[in-house]
Amino acid sequence: MIEVVPSEGGVVPAAVEVGLVVNGEARRLVVEPRVTLLDALRERLGLTGAKKGCDHGECGACTVLVDDRRIYSCTTLAVMQEGRRVTTVEGLGTPESPHPVQAAFVEHDGMQCGMCTPGQVVSAVALIAEGHAGSEDEIREWMSGNLCRCAAYPGIVAAVRAAAGGAS
Amino acid sequence: MDFLRPNTFAEALALKAEQPDAVPIAGGTDVMVELNFDHRRPPALLDLTRIAELREWSAVDGKLRVGSGVPYARIIEQLGGQLPGLAMASRTVGSPQIRNRGTVGGNLGAASPAGDTHPVLLAGDAVIEAASARGTRMIPAAEFYLGVKRNALEPDELIAAVHLNAAPGPEQFAKVGTRNAMVIAVCSFAIALHPAEKRVGAAVGSAAPTPRHATAAEEFLAGELDWDAPKPLLDSVKRRFGELVAEAASPIDDVRGSAAYRKHALAVLARRTLGWAWQDHLGKETRECA
Numbered sequence: 001m002i003e004v005v006p007s008e009g010g011v012v013p014a015a016v017e018v019g020l021v022v023n024g025e026a027r028r029l030v031v032e033p034r035v036t037l038l039d040a041l042r043e044r045l046g047l048t049g050a051k052k053g054c055d056h057g058e059c060g061a062c063t064v065l066v067d068d069r070r071i072y073s074c075t076t077l078a079v080m081q082e083g084r085r086v087t088t089v090e091g092l093g094t095p096e097s098p099h100p101v102q103a104a105f106v107e108h109d110g111m112q113c114g115m116c117t118p119g120q121v122v123s124a125v126a127l128i129a130e131g132h133a134g135s136e137d138e139i140r141e142w143m144s145g146n147l148c149r150c151a152a153y154p155g156i157v158a159a160v161r162a163a164a165g166g167a168s
Numbered sequence: 169m170d171f172l173r174p175n176t177f178a179e180a181l182a183l184k185a186e187q188p189d190a191v192p193i194a195g196g197t198d199v200m201v202e203l204n205f206d207h208r209r210p211p212a213l214l215d216l217t218r219i220a221e222l223r224e225w226s227a228v229d230g231k232l233r234v235g236s237g238v239p240y241a242r243i244i245e246q247l248g249g250q251l252p253g254l255a256m257a258s259r260t261v262g263s264p265q266i267r268n269r270g271t272v273g274g275n276l277g278a279a280s281p282a283g284d285t286h287p288v289l290l291a292g293d294a295v296i297e298a299a300s301a302r303g304t305r306m307i308p309a310a311e312f313y314l315g316v317k318r319n320a321l322e323p324d325e326l327i328a329a330v331h332l333n334a335a336p337g338p339e340q341f342a343k344v345g346t347r348n349a350m351v352i353a354v355c356s357f358a359i360a361l362h363p364a365e366k367r368v369g370a371a372v373g374s375a376a377p378t379p380r381h382a383t384a385a386e387e388f389l390a391g392e393l394d395w396d397a398p399k400p401l402l403d404s405v406k407r408r409f410g411e412l413v414a415e416a417a418s419p420i421d422d423v424r425g426s427a428a429y430r431k432h433a434l435a436v437l438a439r440r441t442l443g444w445a446w447q448d449h450l451g452k453e454t455r456e457c458a
Contacts (some may be wrong), residue, residue, distance in 0.1 A: 033169055034205065075196045142264055144264070145263025
């Protein structure tokens with residue numbers, strides 16, 4: 001079936017209902033078609049872990065997993081993710097029970113200001129699952145889509161290495 | 169803004185025929201940047217991500233058909249053996265997150281002179297399968313790029329797939345940027361050797377209004393290479409090849425680099441990639457003789 005969501009009077013964009021499975025929980029929201037996945041997560045679902053750094057797919061602070069693959073949530077529309085599983089940093093662990101990657105970032109000082117950290121952590125979880133944590137060089141290459149303006153890279157690489165070693 | 173969500177390619181073509189100004193979106197890595205920064209307000213978006221057939225590739229008798237929606241990550245994982253040049257260029261696109269979403273179809277649709285896969289598609293004689301409700305036509309890559317961000321598609325057409333022969337010989341790709349990841353190429357270059365035809369494909373990217381063949385360089389090199397009794401290349405041949413590649417470009421000065429730097433860098437990339445490709449060819453010959 002072809003779904004057409006018309007605009008009203010050509011000016012006001014119509015809202016559209018989107019179903020997502022966010023951090024394991026089925027969520028339904030009504031958004032304008034132009035709303036990015038990042039804005040839907042932050043503004044509509046209150047999940048502010050993913051950050052809006054550059055809003056054009058350069059910094060990596062908005063990285064989330066969609067069906068277990070890491071993507072930039074700022075360069076995709078919420079409506080395009082209908083029915084998919086979205087994992088944000090909030091879905092990985094809690095302060096009481098952190099994900100092993102989160103624990104490794106704390107242990108190895110993989111951050112300074114923390115702005116890029118949710119994206120770094122989500123990206124690192126995917127990197128380890130992809131099998132790209134074989135060496136420091138490989139980790140650096142496969143973390144290249146996440147910038148850290150504080151340049152906490154040595155700590156980030158050490159954290160990813162430790163988490164990958166602990167997981168295998 | 170209308171949002172169109174076809175589930176099949178036939179539906180997508182029907183919608184595009186009805187609304188030719190609808191902007192196709194797949195990976196979103198290009199279109200979304202324009203939307204987020206309000207550089208563009210398309211009357212409609214045509215979401216191609218629900219169309220399973222666009223995400224498929226197939227190989228028949230050494231001829232590959234790569235659906236326009238196959239993301240770079242899968243080209244790298246699955247097609248590196250048959251399409252080494254395309255896989256090399258795909259590895260340099262953006263970052264892991266971009267490569268999980270971005271597609272060759274998107275590269276072609278955007279037709280930015282800096283798109284990473286264009287030189288490889290030119291050097292490898294790719295053919296673009298353009299489809300509309302009226303039918304399908306095949307457009308050689310050399311006729312596809314018309315100007316800065318302009319391609320040969322009609323308003324009602326969508327890119328269905330890219331057709332390439334499995335590489336008949338060594339292929340190489342190289343680009344210059346300020347770092348390895350997340351940069352737009354300052355300039356890029358691809359070479360493909362076609363030993364059976366004693367022919368060379370060579371093309372430059374990000375160094376002219378469109379990606380383009382370095383025709384004089386291709387012809388010069390095809391004449392110089394000793395295909396039947398391959399031996400190491402003379403430095404003078406590599407140098408001349410580099411000069412001719414640089415002459416094929418007509419770059420501009422911009423924020424990413426000067427025209428003079430681009431020409432210089434292209435000559436270097438051409439020499440280097442030729443050296444690698446020919447070394448590859450020599451290696452194969454040696455193994456076959458041994």
